[in-house]
Amino acid sequence: MYDIIIIGGNLSGAIAAINAVNQGVKVAIIERHKKPLTPAHCGEAISHVTANILKIDERKCPKNEIRKIRINITNSKEYTINLSKDKIYVIDRNYLENDLLKEAEEKNVDLFLGRxxxxxxxxxxxxMDNKRKIEGKxxxxxxxxxxxxxxxxxxNTKxxxxxxxxCIQHRIQSKSNPNIMNMWWGEPYAPSGYAWxxxxxxxxxxxxxxxIGGQKLDIKNLLQKYTNLMTNKKYKIINTFRACEPMYKPLENIVINNVMFVGxxxxxxxxxxxxxxxxxxxxxxxxGLTAAGYIKGENKSLDIYQKLMQNKMKRIKKTYINKSKLTSTKKYNKTFNRLFSTINILNKIIPNFYQNQITKLLEKDIKKIEILKKKIIKNFLDLPNYLYKKYN
Ligand SMILES: Cc1cc2nc3c(=O)[nH]c(=O)nc-3n(C[C@H](O)[C@H](O)[C@H](O)COP(=O)(O)OP(=O)(O)OC[C@H]3O[C@@H](n4cnc5c(N)ncnc54)[C@H](O)[C@@H]3O)c2cc1C
Structure with a gap:
C-alpha cells in the first residue's frame, strides 16, 4: 500500500509528490502521458516568486525576463505596466516538468507514466487502464x-x-521584442476574453x-488575425494546441475524507x-507536506490543508466574475477597462503599487511553505491558526 497516490504528474502533481517524498513517505504518480504534454498547454508566464519556489535557476530551466506588460483594451485604451523589482518570466514548462518528474523518480517516487x-x-x-490495481492511504x-x-x-464538477x-495558442517563429509581454482585451481579436x-x-x-466559452466564434481565425497584427504577417507556426481552463470558483471542499484536490x-x-x-x-x-505529516502522525487531520488554503480560495472567489451579469461584450470591456485604469492611476500615485501588491501576496505563500517545511511550531496542530494571524 502506498502512503500517497497522485493522479496527474504535471505541475501540481509532481510538486506534491516531491514535497511528500522529501518527508520520507511512499508515493506514486499516475500520469496518462509518457512525457509531459508537449507542447505545454500554457502561456508559460510566471512571477519571479513562483520561479523561486520552483528553483528555476537551480534547475537551469530556460526563462525569458519580461520588463514591460502592454495592455490594449479594444483598441481604445492602452496601458503599460513596468516591471522592476517584481519580475515575470516566460519559462519552458516541458523542461521544468521533465526535471520535476526526474527529481521525483530519483527520490523513489513510483512513476506510472503513460497510464x-x-x-x-x-x-x-x-x-489503471492496464487493469493494474494499486492502493493508497x-x-x-x-x-x-x-x-x-x-x-x-x-x-458536481460540471x-x-x-x-x-x-483557448488556442501557437508557438511562432517571428521577430519580436523579448522584453515586452502584450495582452489585448476584447474585440476585435478576443471578444469577452483576451489575446496574448x-x-x-x-x-x-x-x-x-x-x-469565455459558449460563444459561437472561430477562435482559430481570431488568432490568425491577432498574429498578423502582432507580427506584421511575418511568422512561422511551430505548433498549435487548443485547451480549456476552469474560470470559476474553487471547489468548496478541497479535502474530502482521504482525498485532496490541488491545482x-x-x-x-x-x-x-x-x-x-x-x-x-x-x-x-x-x-504534499500535509499528507506526509498526516501519514507520519504529526498532524491529526488533512483538513489543515483546507484551512491553509482558505484565504487564497476566498480571494479567487472574490475575483470570480459572474459572466451572466456581463450580458454584453460592451459590459465585459467596461469592467476590464475600469480595472486597468484603476491599476494605472494607483501606479501613477505610488510607482509599482500594483506589481508590489501581487509580489507581496505571493511572498506570503513562500513564508507559509517555509514554516510548514521547518515545522517550527512545536504543536503542529496550532500551525494553521498561527499562520492565519501572522500572514493574513
Ligand atoms: C492556454 C493556456 C494558457 C495558460 N497560460 C498560463 C500562464 O501563462 N500562466 C499561468 O500561471 N497559468 C497559465 N495557464 C494555467 C496553467 O496552465 C494551469 O493552471 C496549470 O497547468 C495547472 O497545473 P495542474 O498540474 O494542476 O494541471 P494540469 O497541468 O492540467 O495537469 C493535469 C495532469 O493530469 C493528467 N491526467 C488527467 N487525467 C488523468 C487520468 N485519468 N489519469 C492519469 N493522468 C491524468 C494530465 O495528463 C495532466 O498531465 C494557462 C492555461 C491554458 C489552458
Missing part, C-alpha cells in the same frame, strides 16, 4: 480540469460554458487567445486572467 487512472474505489483502490487529485477523482466520488476559458503574445526570446513567442482540479485558477501556475505549485506543495 490513465480509470477507476477509484474509495477509500484506497485505484485502477491518501489520494491526491492533480488531474487538472478533468478532476477525475472528484467526478468519481460524486462532486462547469457552465461561460465558466470555462476556451508572450515572448520566449527575440525569435520565438507563445501567441494565443482565451475567450486546476481544485479550480485554483484566477478566474479573470486564467493564471494557475502559482496556485498549482502552492497547493501542490501544501498538500
Amino acid at each position: 490513465r487512472m480509470i477507476k477509484f474505489n474509495p477509500p484506497n483502490e485505484i485502477i 491518501i489520494i491526491i487529485d492533480a488531474s487538472g480540469i478533468s478532476c477525475i477523482i472528484g467526478k468519481q466520488i460524486g462532486i 462547469l457552465k460554458p461561460e465558466d470555462i476559458g476556451v 503574445l508572450f515572448p520566449i526570446n527575440k525569435e520565438l513567442s507563445n501567441i494565443g487567445i482565451g475567450i 486546476d482540479s481544485a479550480r485554483l485558477v484566477d478566474p479573470a486572467s486564467g493564471a494557475g501556475i502559482h496556485n498549482a505549485v502552492f497547493s501542490g506543495t501544501l498538500a
Whole structure:
C-alpha cells in the first residue's frame, strides 16, 4: 500500500509528490502521458516568486525576463505596466516538468507514466487502464480540469460554458521584442476574453487567445488575425494546441475524507486572467507536506490543508466574475477597462503599487511553505491558526 497516490504528474502533481517524498513517505504518480504534454498547454508566464519556489535557476530551466506588460483594451485604451523589482518570466514548462518528474523518480517516487487512472474505489483502490490495481492511504487529485477523482466520488464538477476559458495558442517563429509581454482585451481579436503574445526570446513567442466559452466564434481565425497584427504577417507556426481552463470558483471542499484536490482540479485558477501556475505549485506543495505529516502522525487531520488554503480560495472567489451579469461584450470591456485604469492611476500615485501588491501576496505563500517545511511550531496542530494571524 502506498502512503500517497497522485493522479496527474504535471505541475501540481509532481510538486506534491516531491514535497511528500522529501518527508520520507511512499508515493506514486499516475500520469496518462509518457512525457509531459508537449507542447505545454500554457502561456508559460510566471512571477519571479513562483520561479523561486520552483528553483528555476537551480534547475537551469530556460526563462525569458519580461520588463514591460502592454495592455490594449479594444483598441481604445492602452496601458503599460513596468516591471522592476517584481519580475515575470516566460519559462519552458516541458523542461521544468521533465526535471520535476526526474527529481521525483530519483527520490523513489513510483512513476506510472503513460497510464490513465480509470477507476477509484474509495477509500484506497485505484485502477489503471492496464487493469493494474494499486492502493493508497491518501489520494491526491492533480488531474487538472478533468478532476477525475472528484467526478468519481460524486462532486458536481460540471462547469457552465461561460465558466470555462476556451483557448488556442501557437508557438511562432517571428521577430519580436523579448522584453515586452502584450495582452489585448476584447474585440476585435478576443471578444469577452483576451489575446496574448508572450515572448520566449527575440525569435520565438507563445501567441494565443482565451475567450469565455459558449460563444459561437472561430477562435482559430481570431488568432490568425491577432498574429498578423502582432507580427506584421511575418511568422512561422511551430505548433498549435487548443485547451480549456476552469474560470470559476474553487471547489468548496478541497479535502474530502482521504482525498485532496490541488491545482486546476481544485479550480485554483484566477478566474479573470486564467493564471494557475502559482496556485498549482502552492497547493501542490501544501498538500504534499500535509499528507506526509498526516501519514507520519504529526498532524491529526488533512483538513489543515483546507484551512491553509482558505484565504487564497476566498480571494479567487472574490475575483470570480459572474459572466451572466456581463450580458454584453460592451459590459465585459467596461469592467476590464475600469480595472486597468484603476491599476494605472494607483501606479501613477505610488510607482509599482500594483506589481508590489501581487509580489507581496505571493511572498506570503513562500513564508507559509517555509514554516510548514521547518515545522517550527512545536504543536503542529496550532500551525494553521498561527499562520492565519501572522500572514493574513
Ligand atoms: C492556454 C493556456 C494558457 C495558460 N497560460 C498560463 C500562464 O501563462 N500562466 C499561468 O500561471 N497559468 C497559465 N495557464 C494555467 C496553467 O496552465 C494551469 O493552471 C496549470 O497547468 C495547472 O497545473 P495542474 O498540474 O494542476 O494541471 P494540469 O497541468 O492540467 O495537469 C493535469 C495532469 O493530469 C493528467 N491526467 C488527467 N487525467 C488523468 C487520468 N485519468 N489519469 C492519469 N493522468 C491524468 C494530465 O495528463 C495532466 O498531465 C494557462 C492555461 C491554458 C489552458
